[in-house]
Amino acid sequence: MTTLQPDQAAALGLVSHKPRSEYVDPATIDGTLIDDPGKRAPLVLGNRDFHSVTNTICGWIENKTPKWWPMAFIISAHIAGIGTLAILYLIITGVGVWGLQRPVMWGWDIVNFVWWVGIGHAGTLISAILCLLKQKWRVSINRFAEAMTIFAVICAGTFPGIHVGRVWMAWMLFPLPNMNWIWPNFRSPLLWDVFAVGTYFTVSLLFWYMGMIPDLATMRDRVTARREQKTTLGPIWAPHPLPGFIKNLTITLPLNKIGSWVYGFLSLGWRFSNRHWNNYEKAYLLLAGVSTPLVLSVHSVVSFDFAVSIIPGWHTTIFPPYFVAGAIFSGFAMVLTLLIPARELYPGMKDFVTARTIENMCKIITVTGSMVGFAYMMEFFIAWYGANEFEQQTFVRRAFGPYWWAYWTMVLCNVISPQVFWFKWARTSIPFIFVITIFVNIGMWFERFVIITTLSADFLPSAWRYYRASAVDVATYIGSLGIFMTLFLLFCRFIPMLAISEVKGVMKQADPHAHDHHHGNGHGNGHANGHTKGAH
Amino acid sequence: MSSTLSQQFEQASPGQSGSTQSETTQGELWGVMAEFSDAASLYHAAEHFRDAGWKRWDTYSPCPIHGMPEAMGLRQSKVTFAMGTMAFLGFSCAVAMQWWMSAVDYPIITAGKPFGAWEQFTPIMFELSVLFGAFGAIGGMLALNGLPMWYHPLLKKNRFLRVSDDRFVLAVEASDPQFNKDQVKALLAKLGGQHIDEVEA
Numbered sequence: 001m002t003t004l005q006p007d008q009a010a011a012l013g014l015v016s017h018k019p020r021s022e023y024v025d026p027a028t029i030d031g032t033l034i035d036d037p038g039k040r041a042p043l044v045l046g047n048r049d050f051h052s053v054t055n056t057i058c059g060w061i062e063n064k065t066p067k068w069w070p071m072a073f074i075i076s077a078h079i080a081g082i083g084t085l086a087i088l089y090l091i092i093t094g095v096g097v098w099g100l101q102r103p104v105m106w107g108w109d110i111v112n113f114v115w116w117v118g119i120g121h122a123g124t125l126i127s128a129i130l131c132l133l134k135q136k137w138r139v140s141i142n143r144f145a146e147a148m149t150i151f152a153v154i155c156a157g158t159f160p161g162i163h164v165g166r167v168w169m170a171w172m173l174f175p176l177p178n179m180n181w182i183w184p185n186f187r188s189p190l191l192w193d194v195f196a197v198g199t200y201f202t203v204s205l206l207f208w209y210m211g212m213i214p215d216l217a218t219m220r221d222r223v224t225a226r227r228e229q230k231t232t233l234g235p236i237w238a239p240h241p242l243p244g245f246i247k248n249l250t251i252t253l254p255l256n257k258i259g260s261w262v263y264g265f266l267s268l269g270w271r272f273s274n275r276h277w278n279n280y281e282k283a284y285l286l287l288a289g290v291s292t293p294l295v296l297s298v299h300s301v302v303s304f305d306f307a308v309s310i311i312p313g314w315h316t317t318i319f320p321p322y323f324v325a326g327a328i329f330s331g332f333a334m335v336l337t338l339l340i341p342a343r344e345l346y347p348g349m350k351d352f353v354t355a356r357t358i359e360n361m362c363k364i365i366t367v368t369g370s371m372v373g374f375a376y377m378m379e380f381f382i383a384w385y386g387a388n389e390f391e392q393q394t395f396v397r398r399a400f401g402p403y404w405w406a407y408w409t410m411v412l413c414n415v416i417s418p419q420v421f422w423f424k425w426a427r428t429s430i431p432f433i434f435v436i437t438i439f440v441n442i443g444m445w446f447e448r449f450v451i452i453t454t455l456s457a458d459f460l461p462s463a464w465r466y467y468r469a470s471a472v473d474v475a476t477y478i479g480s481l482g483i484f485m486t487l488f489l490l491f492c493r494f495i496p497m498l499a500i501s502e503v504k505g506v507m508k509q510a511d512p513h514a515h516d517h518h519h520g521n522g523h524g525n526g527h528a529n530g531h532t533k534g535a536h
Numbered sequence: 537m538s539s540t541l542s543q544q545f546e547q548a549s550p551g552q553s554g555s556t557q558s559e560t561t562q563g564e565l566w567g568v569m570a571e572f573s574d575a576a577s578l579y580h581a582a583e584h585f586r587d588a589g590w591k592r593w594d595t596y597s598p599c600p601i602h603g604m605p606e607a608m609g610l611r612q613s614k615v616t617f618a619m620g621t622m623a624f625l626g627f628s629c630a631v632a633m634q635w636w637m638s639a640v641d642y643p644i645i646t647a648g649k650p651f652g653a654w655e656q657f658t659p660i661m662f663e664l665s666v667l668f669g670a671f672g673a674i675g676g677m678l679a680l681n682g683l684p685m686w687y688h689p690l691l692k693k694n695r696f697l698r699v700s701d702d703r704f705v706l707a708v709e710a711s712d713p714q715f716n717k718d719q720v721k722a723l724l725a726k727l728g729g730q731h732i733d734e735v736e737a
Contacts, residue, residue, distance in 0.1 A: 050598055050702035175637060183637040185644050192659040199663040203670040210674050214599075214700070221697035268684035271691060272699045274582075274608060276681040277600040282613035283677035290623070290666045290673070301659055504599035512579035512601055 032356035033428065043136055043506050045351040050504050056348040057215075057498050058222055068345065069493060076485035083479010086472050087162055095165045097472040103458040104467035109163040110305075111448040112477050115330070116156030116484075117197060117302055118323075118444060121295055122331025123149025124204050127211070128291035131284075137360055139502040140352040143215075144342070145335045146208040147495070151487040152334070153201045155480040160193075162476075189304035196301035203294060207287050210280075214501040216267035223259040231255040299327040306451060313394040313454045316382065322375035326444060329368035329414070332361050333440035338488065340434045342497070352498055355428060362427040365440065369418030372447075376415065394454060402466055403453045406446050413443025563736035566689040567592075568720050569696060569707040570729025575601050578704040581727040582607040585706070592709040596690075596699045618676025619669045626668025630661040689735050696735075707735065 032041040044053070090097050100107045123146035130138040161170050173194050175184050184191050234250035236242065270276070300320035307319035336358070343349045383395045399407050417439040420426040427433070457464045491497070504510055572578040575597065582595050586609035595608060631654075638644065639652035649656075678684065690696045690707060699705050706729065708720050717734070724732050 054598075054701045175633065181642070183642040185646065186634045186638045186660065187644075187646050187649065187656040189659075192663075195660045195663040199667040202667060206670050206674050210677070218598075218700040221700040225694065225697060264686065268678065269686045269688060269691070270683065271688055271696075272596045272598060273681075274595040274597060274601070274604050275610060276683070277597070278605045278610050279613045279615050279677045279680045281600050282615045283619075283673045286615060286619050286673045287670055290619075290669050293662070294666050297659070297662060301663075304659075501599040510575055510597075510599050510601055512575045512603060512607070 030350065030355050032354040033359060041354070041356045043139070043352075043354070044503060045354060046348070048351060048507075050507070050509055053503055053507070054218060054222075054500060056351075057496050057500050057503075058219060059348075060346050060492070060497060061219065061494060062222070065493070066345065069489065073486065073489045076482050076489055079482025080479055080486045081482070082475055083477075083482055086475035086479055087158070090162060090472060090476070091167050095163065097470060099468050099470040099473055101465055101467065103463050103465060104452065104455045106452050106455060107467060108449075108469050108473040108477055109159045111445065111452055112480060113156050113159040113163075114302055114323075114448045115445050116152045116159075116480065117200075118299060118327035118330045119334045119441075120149040120152035120156060120200070120204070120331065121299060121324075121327035122335045123147070124200070124207065124291050124295045125328055125331065126335075127207060128288040128295060131288040132292060135360075136506045137354075137357045139506055140354075140357060140498055141335065141339065141361075142502070143208075143211065143495075143499045144339060144497055145331075146204060146211070147491045147497075148335055148338060148488065149204050149331075150201070150208060151484050151491075152331075153197065153204065154487065155484050157197065157201065158480060158483075160197075189301065189308045192301045193305055196298050200294060200298045203287070203291060207291060210283065210287065211499055211502070212495065213267055213270050214272065214280075215496040215499060216263050217270035217272065218500055219496065220260060220263035220267050223256050223263060227256045227260045229256050296324055299323040311454060311458065312388070312391040313379075313383075313398070314451070316379065318375055318378055318382070322372065325368045325371035325375065326414075326447060329365060329372055329418075330440060330444035332365050332368070333437040333444070336361055336365075336433060336437040337441060340430055340437075342492065343430075346492075346497070349498075352503060358430070358433060359427045362421040362433060365437075366418050366421040369414060369440070373411075373415035376411070394457070397457055398450060398454065401457070403450065403456075406450050406453065410443050410446040410450055413439040414447060417443070565710045565717065566735045566737040567707050567709040567711075567715075568717065568724065568732065569690065569693065569705055569735055570724035570727075570732040571695065572704040572706060572727075572729060575704060577728045578706060579604060579607050581706050581724075581729065584723075584727055585708075588714075590708065590712055590714060592712040592715075594707055596696070596703075596705040596707065598700060598702060598704075614680060615673055615676045618679070619672040622672025622675075623665045623669030626664040626666070627661055629668070630664035631657065634660060689737050693733065693735060695731055695733065 030045055032045070034041050046052075048056075098107055098109065123142070126138050126145045127142040130142075160173070161167060164170050164173070172178070172184070173191075175191075230252050231254075232250050232252045235248050236246060241247075300323065303319035303323035306314040307316060309315060339353060340358075343353050380395050383391045397403075417436050420432075420436065426436075453467055456467045572581060578595055578597060579601060582604065585593050586607065595604065597604070634657040635652055643651040695703070696705060706724065708715060708724075710717075721732050
């Protein structure tokens with residue numbers, strides 16, 4: 001007897017049942033890669049109605065946990081545990097356990113911070129800028145990307161928090177009243193950064209949550225319909241024989257009732273009223289409006305951490321736009337890195353995240369990757385054109401000095417690899433895209449590494465020193481990846497991964513005029529009159 | 537156990553499925569609700585209610601329907617004011633805080649720059665405006681919608697819970713001055729409403 005998941009059969013049935021109304025040209029993969037500009041690519045495939053959309057997306061949460069999930073979760077959680085231990089060791093011992101040595105006093109911690117914040121740019125870009133640009137294909141990836149943003153910013157925020165050395169003094173990052181009667185220096189970009197990243201995190205979280213309220217209400221309604229049904233868990237599976245009292249142990253829990261409370265509480269009593277939708281849509285648009293400059297400002301402010309200093313190679317005006325382009329570049333790469341496996345693992349997801357969505361994201365990667373490549377070129381050009389010997393020396397050293405391997409890895413991954421997406425076969429081959437996104441993630445990490453190793457050769461040659469990271473540095477970085485993946489897996493398991501109401505909003509069923517020419521005249525009196533009013 | 541969700545809904549509300557009119561309910565009457573088959577028929581019904589001057593009624597749909605605010609005769613949302621006010625408040629806070637902390641209470645000499653120069657305050661002015669503005673937008677949206685409100689008469693109706701899936705519902709409250717139970721039911725039926733049902737308070 002199955003224990004749970006009354007909708008599993010329905011959801012799986014709907015997934016496998018895909019009547020195609022039209023002939024699909026194999027060159028268009030799933031019918032969405034149409035080159036004809038007169039034709040609009042469909043956003044949702046598989047002849048789905050609202051009910052099958054709800055069933056499929058909610059089914060990913062309600063159905064039995066997929067087999068791969070516990071394993072992935074255990075591995076991620078253990079990696080996160082390693083990171084936590086590394087952080088604990090750092091706190092107990094001091095920042096000396098990192099590879100920081102004069103003159104490189106900013107090491108992997110700042111590299112990781114900037115890398116994670118950069119990754120966190122895709123979510124809000126997709127939900128804000130693409131919303132204002134009316135890019136409807138974003139609806140199938142925005143929830144996913146926003147979740148990724150939040151988890152990435154959590155990982156990013158860890159590093160400045162622990163790099164202060166005495167973490168119990170980390171509150172001094174904020175302008176809080178204190179016994180020393182001092183305030184932080186508001187002329188320092190480091191303080192601007194606290195506000196920029198703090199605001200970005202809070203606004204992203206609000207945006208994410210607000211977008212989720214209707215979907216949480218959907219979850220609430222579905223789980224409420226079967227709230228009296230109890231769930232039996234167990235018996236536990238193990239690769240080796242278990243003692244008898246564990247082997248047959250099962251626990252029955254009122255999980256549906258708990259779910260009904262939790263989703264009910266979080267959905268704030270949302271009831272899909274159109275009077276509410278009116279305010280909601282306005283709030284969404286306004287949030288998109290304010291988030292757009294916010295996305296562009298966050299990494300600009302992060303770049304000020306470097307650009308406002310007087311280190312040759314850092315003190316450049318190109319840093320803010322160059323950092324922002326790089327951030328969007330790495331963010332989209334990370335979204336794809338996560339989306340491509342999810343799309344394979346969750347049945348029916350390909351009907352929402354179409355080949356065209358992936359192709360569009362590849363195009364954005366190429367655009368931003370080219371901007372980044374251009375910025376690398378401009379840095380060299382300005383160093384030469386500026387005729388400043390010290391700056392010239394810095395850049396020569398970057399490409400041909402002791403860190404040449406980092407520089408050329410960066411160029412290979414960030415400048416050369418995204419250029420393959422000029423070719424259509426590259427933008428449509430999913431395994432190939434996955435490999436390129438991994439390259440981009442690596443390349444963007446090295447970009448920040450190249451920037452901080454500029455410090456290794458500062459003003460006095462007698463102070464120069466080769467910077468090496470320690471094992472604790474590596475463990476902390478790997479651990480942050482574990483924290484990220486752990487949070488992400490929890491998100492996949494308990495929160496609708498796609499914005500259900502937004503997906504429904506772009507379907508033809510949501511268009512009140514879709515059927516007007518068929519039977520619009522049969523709807524009683526007064527509506528023709530109403531139409532003209534409605535149009536104004 | 538492999539029954540679908542819709543079957544469960546039917547089982548959960550045996551008296552209401554299939555029939556257009558249920559027997560009179562016990563408690564105080566909150567209003568009347570009716571289901572519509574698609575967005576278009578809900579849209580047209582809404583236009584009718586708007587033109588007939590109804591006050592306390594609402595439509596419910598799984599997603600926002602384009603043009604529905606106009607079809608219902610709703611005004612522009614006032615969320616803008618909430619956000620604008622809060623954004624201005626955030627801006628003012630940023631100016632006051634930074635100026636007072638760095639020019640009055642604890643002036644730090646850096647590169648001989650004037651203590652109260654506004655240029656270096658701009659990043660935080662911007663950030664706090666956005667932060668407060670975002671709280672204004674979401675807070676204003678919730679306040680205007682009267683949320684959070686975890687109890688609502690409609691949410692007790694099992695059929696109503698299907699709005700979050702694929703149903704379109706129009707509900708008229710008994711507190712509307714034009715409200716007459718039987719007339720409203722007849723009107724809803726004429727406009728194409730199905731499963732017309734009374735909702736208890």
